Amino acid sequence: MIFHKHYILAFLLILVCGTSCKKFLDIEPRGKVMLKTISDFDLLLNGRGLTSSGNSYLNLMTDECDKPAIKSDDYSSDALSYLWQEQLTADAGKPPVIWTEAYTNIYVYNAVINQVENATTGSVLEKKKLKAEALLGRAFEYLYLVNMYAKPYNKATADVDLSVPFVNSTDITTKTPARATVNFMYNQILNDINAALPDLMKGNNPNKFRGSVNAAYSVLARAYFWKNDYTEAEKYAVLALADPANGLLDLNTFAAPGDMPAMIASKQEIYARYGTTPIQTLASDINFLKTFSEGDLRLKMYYVNVSLNYAPVETIDFTKLKRGDILFYPQGPVPSFGTSVAEMKLIIAEAAARSGNLSLALTHLNELRLSRMSNKKPYQPYESSDPEMVLQQILMERRHELASSGMRWIDMRRLDVEKRIPAINRFDANGKIIMTLQPNSKQYVLKIPTNVLGFNPDMPQN
Structure with a gap:
């Protein structure tokens, strides 16, 4: 990679350690990045690390696994996440999961934002485009962080609720900033995306891991959605879907999971992202499985039955089903933690339902379900005047469509505020309750990692 590997290490340690890790300041080149030409910056944005955002540990925290x-x-991060423990990394001497991956990506984006205009080659337009992509990428990382390490957005308290440090420097000697407020972080995210929009590639980017106008609209839609501003969320979701190159995949057209197009080639992905620390195989909660309708092809495409030699799930006999029999086990494309056509349609549907526009809500809900249900029987559109x-049907559809993509945990956070999430229990092998996530629990907000606080003693804990 063009980027100096020791510099990344030094940055990560300085982020964790504050200014106390002096020995890492002796690494050459001091505070410099091996980036000169426009090609160097372009290659940096193609780095493998930037294809992953969010975190797969979020899936283990949900009521679906x-x-x-x-x-x-078991003190693995898997188990600690599953039991909603205060720290997700048992060894405080190791880089903390989630936090480390996100700030590594942020550091790379900052390198482009702060330095690409000084590239020795490339036109002004090329430099602006790469800076815009980095602004969008950084905003996307912070959007996840604010929805993991801060309380769900609340307009009444957003100016005092603490989020994460807003790091915008690549100078490793700079002291770690204080935790920004939720309101500051959302404003920063929205401002950065809007600043990026004029210089991004129009429509979709052929490389769906890179920024584009459609990608920016989709991230704006998600940001406003998580901010509970459903009017703005719907507006930007509509804009994100405007490109005729976008569309839903009809699962009826694929005989097997392996026939589905890869994430980067799929017309229904807008801003593609793998989950960091991929956890692709998850035992599914039986109560969650019972919510699927007969003929839902997502069972066949993403789930397997262990008791039947990992055969794709066509139907489920719940009278014989045991815990752990059904796994979320994609044998084709893995779920994207990025944005998609399906997510945008669900945002429009939920926003419309909340505003009372049931016709629009049902249109988008049924368009999505039509592409997911087997055509062996005529599709029966969902209808209701209630x-x-x-709204409940749309929320359930989000669970089915966005399963194991990091979305459910953040949905649980926002819906818990509306008293829509009951207590969730964890059971041992004998069916004994070993942990409960209560409504309005403080466990819905991740703790700042111990080693971050250890080297930043003035940073308040959640």
Whole structure:
């Protein structure tokens, strides 16, 4: 990689250690990045690390997975996440999961934002485009962080609720900033994306891991959605879907999971991202499985039955089903932690349902379901004149469509505020309750990692 590997290490340690890790300041080149030409910066944005955002540990925190073989002496990050422990990295001497991956990406984006205009080659337009892509990428990382390490957005308290440090420097001698407020962080995210929009590639980017106007609209839609501003979320979701190159995949057209197009080639992906620390195989909670309709092809495409030699799930006999029998086990493309056509349609549907526009809500809901249900029987559109019933159906559809993509945990956070999430229990192999996530629990907000606080003693804990 063009980027000096020792510099990344030094930055990560300085982020964790504050200004106390003096020995790492002796690494050459001091505070410099091996980036000169426009090609150097372009290659940096193609780095493998930037293809992953969010974190797969989020899936383990949800009400959709099960770990029937969980053991009391398991201190892996998987188990700690599943049991909603205060720290997700047992060894405080190791880089903390989630935090480290996000700030590594942020550091790379900052290098482009701060230095690409000084590139020795390339036109002004080329430099602006790369800076715009980096602004969008950084905003996307911070959007995840604010929705993991801060309380869900609340307009009444957003100016005092603490989020994460807003790091915009690549100078390793700079002291780690104080934790920004939730309101500051959302404003920064929205401002950066809007600043990027004029210089981004129009429509979709052929490389869906890179920025584009459509990608920016989709991230704006998600940001406003998580901010509970459903009017703006709907507006930008509509804009994100305007490109005729976008569209839903009809699962009826694929005989097997492996026939589905890869994430980067799929017309329904807008801003593609793998999850960091991929956890692709998850035992599914039986109660969650019971919410799928008969003929839902997502079962066949993403789930397997362990008791039937990992055969794709066509139908489920719940009278014989045991915990751990059904795994989320994609044998084709893995779920994207980025934005998609399906997510945008669900944002429009939920926003419309909440505003009372049930016709629009049902249109988008049924368009999505039509492409997911088997055509062996005529599709029966979902219909209701009850706003609450329509909203509940849309929320359930989000669970089915966005399963294991990091979305459910953040949905649980925002819906818990509306008292829509009951207590969630974790059970051992014998069915004994070993942990409960109560409504309005402080566990919905991740703790700042111990080693970050150890080297930043003035940083308040959640």
